[in-house]
Amino acid sequence: MKSKSIFGIIAGLVVFFSMQFTFAQNMKVDTLKEVVIRSNSLVNATVTNAFTKNFRDAIGPHWYKLDKNFLVKFISENQKNNALYDKKGAQLYHITYMRGHDLPAEIRGLVNNKYTDEMVLTAIHVEQDMRDIWVVNLKSGNEWVLARVEDEQVDEIQRLTDTLE
Numbered sequence: 001m002k003s004k005s006i007f008g009i010i011a012g013l014v015v016f017f018s019m020q021f022t023f024a025q026n027m028k029v030d031t032l033k034e035v036v037i038r039s040n041s042l043v044n045a046t047v048t049n050a051f052t053k054n055f056r057d058a059i060g061p062h063w064y065k066l067d068k069n070f071l072v073k074f075i076s077e078n079q080k081n082n083a084l085y086d087k088k089g090a091q092l093y094h095i096t097y098m099r100g101h102d103l104p105a106e107i108r109g110l111v112n113n114k115y116t117d118e119m120v121l122t123a124i125h126v127e128q129d130m131r132d133i134w135v136v137n138l139k140s141g142n143e144w145v146l147a148r149v150e151d152e153q154v155d156e157i158q159r160l161t162d163t164l165e
Contacts, residue, residue: 042064043072050089051072054091055074059075061074069084072084072085081094093126096124097124098122099123103134107123107136111154115138118143123136133150134150135147145158146159
């Protein structure tokens with residue numbers, strides 16, 4: 001009987017204090033000073049105009065400042081791209097990252113002539129100083145091959161053996 005009355009008193013006090021805290025909350029509204037956001041573009045108009053002219057179908061460009069140049073990362077034709085521009089809007093390089101099945105037929109033919117059993121996994125296309133360079137990653141069995149294609153010449157850069165297979 002005594003424990004029931006102590007329990008009742010404690011339960012009553014808990015309800016009483018919880019109601020006190022619930023109703024005791026004061027509504028206070030703090031107003032902040034007006035905030036003005038000014039946008040200072042990282043990239044000048046000359047550079048953005050050159051980029052827009054070169055890559056009309058670019059999706060989601062993100063700009064970065066590298067020393068005195070501007071790097072833009074974007075998506076085009078479902079492929080990741082990087083392009084570097086100087087402050088005058090001249091494109092210094094353009095890099096495209098692609099899956100093996102996106103490799104152009106001409107480059108695929110050159111690679112397949114030299115590597116008949118290997119499967120093309122990925123490729124990187126670099127355009128710089130009027131040069132087109134392709135770096136192609138191939139796999140055959142437990143070997144990985146890194147090949148370079150330029151001016152219809154295919155050169156093996158590196159060959160690795162996967163010892164885990």
